[in-house]
Amino acid sequence: MSSAQTSTPQRRGFGIASITRAVNELTIIVGFVLISLYLGITTPAFLTSANLLSILLASSLIGIVAVGETFVIVTGGIDLSVGSVVAFTGVMAGLALNAHMPVPLAVIVGIGIGALSGGFIAFAVTFLNMSPFIVSLAVLAMARGLAFIVTNGNTIFSFPDAFDNIGGGNLGPFPVAALITLLVFLVAGLVLSRTVFGAEVYAVGGNRDAARLAGIPVNRTLAIVYVISGALAGLGGVVLAGRLDSAQPIAAVGLELNAIAAVVIGGASLFGGKGSMLGTLLGVLIIGLINNGLTLKNVQPFWVQFIQGAVIFGAVLIDSLNQKRRKS
Amino acid sequence: MAHLLEMQGISKGFPGVKALSDVSISLDKGEVLGIVGENGAGKSTLMKILAGVFPADSGVLRMAGETFAPHSPRDSLDAGIIVIHQELSLVPDRSVAENIYLGNLPRGAFGRVRRAELNRDAKKLLAQVGLTVPPQRRVRDLGIAQQQLVEIARALSREARVIVLDEPTATLTTTEQRILFATMRTLRASGVGIVFISHHLEEVFEICDRVTVLRDGTVVETRPVGDWTEDGLIQAMVNRPIEALFPERHAALGDVLLEVEGLGSGDSFEDVSFSVRAGEVVGLGGLMGAGRTEVLKTIYGALSRSAGRVRIGSTDARIHNPRDAIRAGLAFVPEDRKGEGLILPFPVRGNVALSTLGRLSWFGSILAPRRIDRLAQQTVGELRIRTPSIRQRVQSLSGGNQQKVVLGRALTTKPRIFLLDEPTRGIDVGAKVEVYRLINQLAEQGGAILVVSSDMIELLGICDRILVMRGGRLAGAVPRREFSQERIMQLAALG
Numbered sequence: 001m002s003s004a005q006t007s008t009p010q011r012r013g014f015g016i017a018s019i020t021r022a023v024n025e026l027t028i029i030v031g032f033v034l035i036s037l038y039l040g041i042t043t044p045a046f047l048t049s050a051n052l053l054s055i056l057l058a059s060s061l062i063g064i065v066a067v068g069e070t071f072v073i074v075t076g077g078i079d080l081s082v083g084s085v086v087a088f089t090g091v092m093a094g095l096a097l098n099a100h101m102p103v104p105l106a107v108i109v110g111i112g113i114g115a116l117s118g119g120f121i122a123f124a125v126t127f128l129n130m131s132p133f134i135v136s137l138a139v140l141a142m143a144r145g146l147a148f149i150v151t152n153g154n155t156i157f158s159f160p161d162a163f164d165n166i167g168g169g170n171l172g173p174f175p176v177a178a179l180i181t182l183l184v185f186l187v188a189g190l191v192l193s194r195t196v197f198g199a200e201v202y203a204v205g206g207n208r209d210a211a212r213l214a215g216i217p218v219n220r221t222l223a224i225v226y227v228i229s230g231a232l233a234g235l236g237g238v239v240l241a242g243r244l245d246s247a248q249p250i251a252a253v254g255l256e257l258n259a260i261a262a263v264v265i266g267g268a269s270l271f272g273g274k275g276s277m278l279g280t281l282l283g284v285l286i287i288g289l290i291n292n293g294l295t296l297k298n299v300q301p302f303w304v305q306f307i308q309g310a311v312i313f314g315a316v317l318i319d320s321l322n323q324k325r326r327k328s
Numbered sequence: 329m330a331h332l333l334e335m336q337g338i339s340k341g342f343p344g345v346k347a348l349s350d351v352s353i354s355l356d357k358g359e360v361l362g363i364v365g366e367n368g369a370g371k372s373t374l375m376k377i378l379a380g381v382f383p384a385d386s387g388v389l390r391m392a393g394e395t396f397a398p399h400s401p402r403d404s405l406d407a408g409i410i411v412i413h414q415e416l417s418l419v420p421d422r423s424v425a426e427n428i429y430l431g432n433l434p435r436g437a438f439g440r441v442r443r444a445e446l447n448r449d450a451k452k453l454l455a456q457v458g459l460t461v462p463p464q465r466r467v468r469d470l471g472i473a474q475q476q477l478v479e480i481a482r483a484l485s486r487e488a489r490v491i492v493l494d495e496p497t498a499t500l501t502t503t504e505q506r507i508l509f510a511t512m513r514t515l516r517a518s519g520v521g522i523v524f525i526s527h528h529l530e531e532v533f534e535i536c537d538r539v540t541v542l543r544d545g546t547v548v549e550t551r552p553v554g555d556w557t558e559d560g561l562i563q564a565m566v567n568r569p570i571e572a573l574f575p576e577r578h579a580a581l582g583d584v585l586l587e588v589e590g591l592g593s594g595d596s597f598e599d600v601s602f603s604v605r606a607g608e609v610v611g612l613g614g615l616m617g618a619g620r621t622e623v624l625k626t627i628y629g630a631l632s633r634s635a636g637r638v639r640i641g642s643t644d645a646r647i648h649n650p651r652d653a654i655r656a657g658l659a660f661v662p663e664d665r666k667g668e669g670l671i672l673p674f675p676v677r678g679n680v681a682l683s684t685l686g687r688l689s690w691f692g693s694i695l696a697p698r699r700i701d702r703l704a705q706q707t708v709g710e711l712r713i714r715t716p717s718i719r720q721r722v723q724s725l726s727g728g729n730q731q732k733v734v735l736g737r738a739l740t741t742k743p744r745i746f747l748l749d750e751p752t753r754g755i756d757v758g759a760k761v762e763v764y765r766l767i768n769q770l771a772e773q774g775g776a777i778l779v780v781s782s783d784m785i786e787l788l789g790i791c792d793r794i795l796v797m798r799g800g801r802l803a804g805a806v807p808r809r810e811f812s813q814e815r816i817m818q819l820a821a822l823g
Contacts, residue, residue, distance in 0.1 A: 196685045206671035214682040215654040
């Protein structure tokens with residue numbers, strides 16, 4: 001199978017880094033299909049439209065956040081703050097609504113605050129030369145803390161319907177949140193694979209020194225990816241608050257792990273320079289399938305956490321094995 | 329009586345290169361053996377075999393008459409052979425005493441480190457190497473020479489019989505060098521054998537008992553130091569037949585394109601002034617660590633400038649980063665092709681397109697794949713890059729073809745000033761000749777070329793003028809009619 005694949009990549013690839021992407025994405029699709037078949041055969045409740053739509057809805061939050069995370073990871077960085085930023089931006093949007101701000105403005109507040117928090121990480125990573133891992137870990141704690149501070153630890157609730165529809169409404173049979181997610185994926189996919197900025201993201205992740213010497217604006221590129229990641233976490237916060245018709249400072253704990261797992265399962269390398277939005281979309285759906293399957297099969301929630309961790313471990317293991325092979 | 333150390337008939341090859349062939353050296357107790365040679369002559373390879381980093385392909389090592397075949401650095405350490413590299417291997421945030429006994433700390437019950445004993449022993453060793461700092465001091469707070477003495481103290485803690493000092497003085501001040509030499513003399517008196525590798529010939533004459541000259545992986549000659557003269561030593565190091573590799577030069581010199589005045593960058597170099605005219609190829613020679621690469625990178629905006637100015641044509645250039653430099657008409661080909669020149673997992677087309685993405689897109693933002701393909705095809709054709717396809721990963725190309733990809737990309741920005749750092753390092757002769765032709769062609773088209781190379785023959789063959797750097801300063805400039813290897817070597821090594 002692989003020989004047939006590797007001999008044809010000449011035909012494919014639009015972007016600057018693409019050569020063998022087809023192979024990676026095919027593997028993920030095979031995994032996706034296998035899991036679906038297994039669940040379809042063993043669990044009658046799986047293949048119902050209600051269940052499938054609920055997978056889409058449940059995947060939308062991870063999906064939106066994973067898009068931002070993909071940009072960051074392709075540059076060779078990481079953003080651990082996204083879960084906390086979802087919670088913080090959610091409560092800020094909620095507070096804005098409770099202060100009788102119009103819905104569009106509240107949405108902008110959520111996304112804008114997310115972008116600001118991404119901007120803070122960007123500043124620390126580029127100007128202060130700090131490690132993204134540590135900076136985003138600090139922001140993870142700070143954003144969570146702020147979410148508790150501004151709410152006094154209370155849940156904020158009862159939002160206008162127009163706001164709740166963003167996260168929980170339907171357009172025809174489809175959840176609005178899932179449609180928003182697909183749109184985000186589509187736009188991000190085009191940006192990453194077909195724009196100069198996308199090419200710069202790959203170049204910075206592929207070899208930062210070489211990119212800089214070749215005249216790529218490395219710091220600008222890094223700054224933009226963290227702002228994108230923060231802004232999308234803000235959008236995630238809005239979607240989540242809408243879906244629940246409430247915003248809690250304790251929301252989305254551990255979401256960053258799911259998002260990073262989705263990106264890595266989707267074929268991106270934590271070493272940078274490799275990854276695609278299609279891969280991440282498939283990774284998000286695989287995680288959605290696994291979570292859904294574990295629920296349908298009544299697996300204890302404690303095991304769910306463990307299995308998610310094991311999946312992440314497996315994905316990272318494959319990544320570092322690939323990396324090793326590439327080096328030798 | 330058997331020698332303390334004997335390396336006999338050592339040969340070592342790497343893919344495509346014969347690094348050492350039939351090299352024999354010997355070292356007695358209480359002797360300092362100097363090993364000199366140009367960059368790439370095989371000194372480091374020989375010492376790495378001694379240190380057990382990799383085995384020789386053939387040949388024998390003997391310690392005090394007994395055959396000895398190190399399979400790992402551990403084996404060499406256990407045999408009492410300590411190699412102290414130019415880059416020190418100390419842990420900066422631990423104490424002097426801990427560094428001396430690193431990996432060998434005196435331990436009490438439950439693995440607790442016995443500090444008092446540690447510091448007492450360390451103090452004795454420090455006294456032996458003439459270092460008067462408290463053993464509790466953090467290594468970070470010491471000067472470079474003091475750190476080297478700590479390394480030597482560590483060597484003594486392992487009961488070293490042979491100590492190899494690989495270019496230990498390259499980063500030392502004169503006072504520090506005096507301290508080091510005094511310690512070497514004490515060690516010599518106590519019966520330790522020392523191998524001293526240095527480019528600084530006056531030091532070799534001062535401290536060594538015998539001197540071995542390596543050239544192209546073979547021993548030219550070993551003589552007692554009194555039987556060498558400086559000129560004789562230089563002659564022995566560089567004397568090679570000049571191959572007919574270099575194209576004829578016909579470029580006519582035009583206006584000054586690049587002018588550098590009083591340039592300096594941090595500690596790496598200072599007060600460097602020169603100019604390069606259109607059509608001129610200027611070489612930047614000197615030993616490793618003399619600051620040549622840093623000069624190129626500072627002009628290119630990749631290192632920050634701490635003094636002086638750079639003029640492009642007749643205007644002061646405002647270059648703060650490589651992007652500005654490219655806009656100002658500069659191109660830079662880095663010495664470290666894989667680390668700084670290429671994005672290895674990217675295909676040829678991606679690497680070629682990197683510097684001109686704005687032109688290869690619609691509205692400067694949406695990639696135009698056809699334009700990228702066309703540019704890549706054109707570059708592959710013009711530079712005769714041997715690759716099955718423009719979608720081949722550069723990783724899988726040969727060194728010469730990788731280098732052509734880097735050169736090809738540099739040309740895509742239509743530069744007039746070329747900064748080339750070791751443009752032919754590690755590539756085969758055929759590719760070298762092609763690079764020389766390209767340089768020549770660029771000069772004939774009115775380009776100004778500044779090229780750094782450690783290969784003296786190459787500099788002599790392709791340049792109109794050679795600037796020689798030594799210790800972060802320009803030591804002199806040699807015009808073509810005065811070209812000779814001895815002259816350059818003298819400037820580079822003696823100042």
